[in-house]
Amino acid sequence: MHTPEIRITNPDWVRDTVDFDRPYPDDDARVRLAIALAHENVVRETGGPFGAAVFEAATGRLVGVGTNGVIRLGNSGAHAEMVALMMAQARVGSFTLQADVDGAPRHELFSSCEPCAMCLGATLWSGVTRLVFAATREDATRLSFDEGPVFPESYHYLANRGIAIERGRLRAEAIAVLDAYLARGGPIYNR
């Protein structure tokens, strides 16, 4: 087979542990879900210590979730944010999550950790209007995870296109997940 079909999935446990029917009313509830996904991914040994989720901004409806699946899926693009954004777009049936005059709502991306260069670019293309993350670049690089070419100007670029950014929300809880991964000797694939 010359051009195989690529499949990107979340681990099976996601279906049993994530509640898609409850609302996630505020930032803390939303970022806490992203951190919980990272935590479960570590303890169930299904990937790196990263989780992400996409919500409708106004209602708190959960639209997509993602867990790091780089090694599990054999795909260096399968970062948590990429997976969450792709899942959200699959659910809304469009390549964009942006609001429109026909009533499509605004969407926001929550991540357990600051996005790498790839995921920050993907955030821009996804149509979300806000990015919130918990642990920071410094926290990830302490584990020797490389975050890639992200600079202050990168964030200015997103801000100029209408994307709001919030850093360090529930950071300590996300750091605890990174530390748990480190303590278990989890693989650092981008070292």
Place this chain on the structure above:
Amino acid sequence: MHTPEIRITNPDWVRDTVDFDRPYPDDDARVRLAIALAHENVVRETGGPFGAAVFEAATGRLVGVGTNGVIRLGNSGAHAEMVALMMAQARVGSFTLQADVDGAPRHELFSSCEPCAMCLGATLWSGVTRLVFAATREDATRLSFDEGPVFPESYHYLANRGIAIERGRLRAEAIAVLDAYLARGGPIYNR
């Protein structure tokens, strides 16, 4: 279905038009395939005017190809380079295309156009050791395609991690494809 499976595919015509059995002996042959993929994607109306391919550096063996499938797949991450890298990793059966002591060869990514911020990050994580592209950021932005937060320091970052970059190879041929897309009134989804 709460966490749907994401499928990323190339258009059916790729199977019939791309020769995986011949070697691609030099840079011109390799970048010309990337441009041909972009061209076919335009004339068959299966996506944006972008194509990419991954080769074994030493042998010229073709390992993966990608075409822009953002609208077709409803996935803002389905840029040509992302697809080509994922296809190549699926074929080699690993999340990395890097050479190793067990004999895995070096790989190179060829693109019809300068990668956006997302794809440049993905290039870094993919394990390729060289990136060659034809049309430039300026050429893409002339069509109002946004390339995202890529700066000179971004390329320095990749270079420091051992990735060689070559710009503008067969640029005029790639510009012709962009112009053909513009003349047809193809959608500019990142405007």
